[in-house]
Amino acid sequence: MSAIAVRGALWFRGFLDRAAQERLVDEIRAVVAAAPLFAPVTRRGQPLSVRMTSAGRCGWVSDRKGYRYEPRHPDGMPWPPLPPTVAAAWEALSGWPAPPDCCLVNWYDPGARMGLHQDRDEADFSAPVLSLSLGDTGVFRIGAEARGGRTDRIDLASGDALLLTGPSRLAHHGIARILPGTSTLLPAPGRINLTCRVVG
Ligand code: MD3
Ligand code: FE
16 A cells, blocks of 8 residues: 655554454444543643543553653553554554554543644654544644754545654644535444554
């Protein structure tokens, strides 16, 4: 499958066909049943508009103690194993010899967004990051490693994969908004993003 390069990131449009997307939604339902979505807050106690959980060896959490990876969910249970469809996508696209440590599950209600940021909580930035999108399209913006400056827009639709490798690994990026009604995959409007990372 061929990719479109945007600022060094590789965009695989329609990487997952409809059947694979439906399988992955079922796998995510099982993850959320074992490790419920929670509402993360910033160090200052401000809620993020995205709800989250994780699968894999560790999970990303944010609370009044800050951002970090933890071996357990805030409610105390271990994170469920990496869903098979996620593991297969990582093997197909990442070029990395080991599985990811963390698959972060982000749930976006139609009004949710994620401000521009860098992913810097991992030990080894030479490892790629893989993102998979399900449900309504997310308007994704990606800029440079340096703050400020222009960003490019990518509309991440259901089934799209995005591989962040090389210089794009430390790019500023975020989700400006969700476009409700752009997918029939989920029973309610909203978007699921899965982000796989090697934490180290
Ligand atoms: C570019 N998630 O969880 S996915 C995040 O759609 C995050 O939920 C967004 O940014 C989402 O941290 C964007 C695409 C993505 C993921 C990780 C990246 C882009 C990235 C890491 C480095 C550079
Ligand atoms: Fe990010």
